[in-house]
Amino acid sequence: MRRRAINNGTTHGGSARVPLSSCCPNGVLRMAEQRQAVERPLSPHLQIYRFTITMAMSILHRIVGVALYAGTALVAWWLIATATGPEAYAVFRSVADHWFGQFVLIGFTWALLHHLFGGIRYLFWDEIVGLNNKSADIMSWLAVFAALAGTVAVWAVVFSMRGVI
Amino acid sequence: MSASNKDMRTPLARVRAHGSAKSGTGDHIRQRMTAIAMVPLFLFFIGFLVSLVGADYETARAWLGNPLVAIAALLLVVAAIMHMRIGMQIVIEDYVTGERLRSLALIGNFFFSYAVGLACIYAVAKIGFGV
Numbered sequence: 426m427r428r429r430a431i432n433n434g435t436t437h438g439g440s441a442r443v444p445l446s447s448c449c450p451n452g453v454l455r456m457a458e459q460r461q462a463v464e465r466p467l468s469p470h471l472q473i474y475r476f477t478i479t480m481a482m483s484i485l486h487r488i489v490g491v492a493l494y495a496g497t498a499l500v501a502w503w504l505i506a507t508a509t510g511p512e513a514y515a516v517f518r519s520v521a522d523h524w525f526g527q528f529v530l531i532g533f534t535w536a537l538l539h540h541l542f543g544g545i546r547y548l549f550w551d552e553i554v555g556l557n558n559k560s561a562d563i564m565s566w567l568a569v570f571a572a573l574a575g576t577v578a579v580w581a582v583v584f585s586m587r588g589v590i
Numbered sequence: 591m592s593a594s595n596k597d598m599r600t601p602l603a604r605v606r607a608h609g610s611a612k613s614g615t616g617d618h619i620r621q622r623m624t625a626i627a628m629v630p631l632f633l634f635f636i637g638f639l640v641s642l643v644g645a646d647y648e649t650a651r652a653w654l655g656n657p658l659v660a661i662a663a664l665l666l667v668v669a670a671i672m673h674m675r676i677g678m679q680i681v682i683e684d685y686v687t688g689e690r691l692r693s694l695a696l697i698g699n700f701f702f703s704y705a706v707g708l709a710c711i712y713a714v715a716k717i718g719f720g721v
Binding site for chain 2: 515
C-alpha cells in the first residue's frame with residue numbers, strides 16, 4: 426500500500442521544481458511535462474498512523490451509529506407490537522427474552538450509551554472546549570468507560586429486578 | 591461532476607446558475623440540535639424502560655400512553671429519525687462511490703428513515719389515544 430513518498434530529491438509537495446540537469450540529460454523539458462514527471466508525496470495511509478484513542482473512537486462512532494440505525498427497526502417493532510395488542514406483544518417478548526434477544530438488547534444499550542457519550546465530546550469540541558490532545562484523549566477514554574459502566578449498571582438493575590442476581 | 595481539463599470557462603462561469611449554497615449548513619446544525627435534544631430524552635427513556643422490567647402488557651401500554659411519556663417518545667422519535675437520516679447520508683457520501691449506487695443508497699436511506707419514523711409515530715399515537 427505504501428507508495429514512494431519521496432522522489433527526485435523533493436521532500437514536500439509545494440514545489441515541484443527539479444533541477445533540469447538531474448531530470449533530463451538533454452536539458453529540454455517544458456514546464457508542463459516537468460510537472461507531470463514529479464511524483465508528489467502522498468498523504469500517509471491509514472495503516473501507518475499510530476493508534477490513538479480519538480482515532481479509534483471516531484471510527485467506532487460511525488460503526489455504532491450505523492448499528493443504531495438498523496436498531497431503530499427493533500424499536501419500531503416493539504412500539505407497533507405494543508399498539509397492536511397482547512398477542513403481538515407476546516411475540517416480541519418471546520424474541521426479546523431469548524438469550525440472543527437479550528444479547529442484542531445489551532449490545533443495543535451499549536451502542537446507544539457509547540454513541541451518546543461519544544457524541545457529547547463532539548458538542549464540546551464544536552465549542553472549542555477541550556480541543557487539545559490531552560483533553561481530547563481524556564474525554565475519549567471517559568466516554569469509553571462511561572458507556573461500559575452505564576451498560577453494566579443498567580443491566581445489573583434489570584437482572585436484579587428480575588431476581589436473577 | 592469532474593470538470594474537464596480542457597474546460598475553458600472560468601470557475602465563476604462554471605458555478606453560475608447551479609443554485610446558492612446558503613442552505614449548506616442546514617443539516618450540520620440539525621445534526622447537533624437533535625443530538626442535544628436526545629441527551630436528556632435518552633437518559634429518561636433508559637430509566638423508563640428499566641422501570642418497566644417485569645411489567646405485564648397492560649401496565650407497559652398504560653405507561654406508554656401517559657401523555658408526558660408519549661410526548662417525550664414522539665420528540666425522541668422525531669429527533670432520532672432526523673439525526674440518523676443525516677448521519678447515514680454522511681456515511682453514504684463518504685464511502686459509497688459510483689453515481690447510481692450512491693443515489694440508490696441515498697434514496698434507500700431517505701425511505702427507511704421516514705418509514706421507521708412514521709411507523710413509530712403512528713404506534714405511539716395509537717397507544718396514546720387508546721384506539
